[in-house]
Amino acid sequence: MIEPALLRPVAEVLKLFGNNGTLIVKFRPHVLACFNQTEPVFALMDGIPVPFFIASFEAKGHDRARILFDSIHREEHALELVGKTLLQQESEPMANKRNQQRLEDPNKWIGFTASDEKLGQLGSVDAFMNWPKNPCLSIRPNKGTASFLVPFQQALIQDIDLKSKHINLILPEGLAEVNG
Numbered sequence: 001m002i003e004p005a006l007l008r009p010v011a012e013v014l015k016l017f018g019n020n021g022t023l024i025v026k027f028r029p030h031v032l033a034c035f036n037q038t039e040p041v042f043a044l045m046d047g048i049p050v051p052f053f054i055a056s057f058e059a060k061g062h063d064r065a066r067i068l069f070d071s072i073h074r075e076e077h078a079l080e081l082v083g084k085t086l087l088q089q090e091s092e093p094m095a096n097k098r099n100q101q102r103l104e105d106p107n108k109w110i111g112f113t114a115s116d117e118k119l120g121q122l123g124s125v126d127a128f129m130n131w132p133k134n135p136c137l138s139i140r141p142n143k144g145t146a147s148f149l150v151p152f153q154q155a156l157i158q159d160i161d162l163k164s165k166h167i168n169l170i171l172p173e174g175l176a177e178v179n180g
Contacts, residue, residue, distance in 0.1 A: 007089055013084050150171065
């Protein structure tokens with residue numbers, strides 16, 4: 001079962017269309033243009049996300065569509081969805097973009113301790129450079145040598161512990177020695 005927290009709202013079911021279970025759906029702003037018809041949508045039924053696969057999809061304007069789900073062919077079953085919010089699992093690029101935006105708060109990371117899985121403790125974050133498309137952490141080693149920059153990208157972050165203010169990184173070989 002998919003966790004409801006991994007789903008984002010994409011549309012509201014407005015009403016029935018015809019008597020074969022087709023529904024009129026209103027999408028949230030800018031969602032219809034990037035909506036993935038091959039992935040299931042979910043509706044919460046008694047708090048549980050229930051998947052529905054799309055059998056027929058016809059966009060109507062910039063924010064509405066007629067949808068027939070492969071498991072609903074009768075009016076009484078379709079009526080159960082009227083008024084419900086449809087959810088869809090967030091695509092990786094959108095999830096990564098949203099996570100990256102959360103990570104790029106410039107003042108949040110100063111004072112964090114940074115370590116690498118192979119090198120151990122690297123030092124502490126003394127600055128955050130929020131450069132477009134390449135945010136970087138400036139890490140001042142404990143040994144007193146010059147700070148070095150680490151791209152602040154999800155691919156290099158193993159995990160972040162906000163409570164203990166610690167960032168575990170997976171650095172490419174030699175990156176910590178570039179400026180040292």
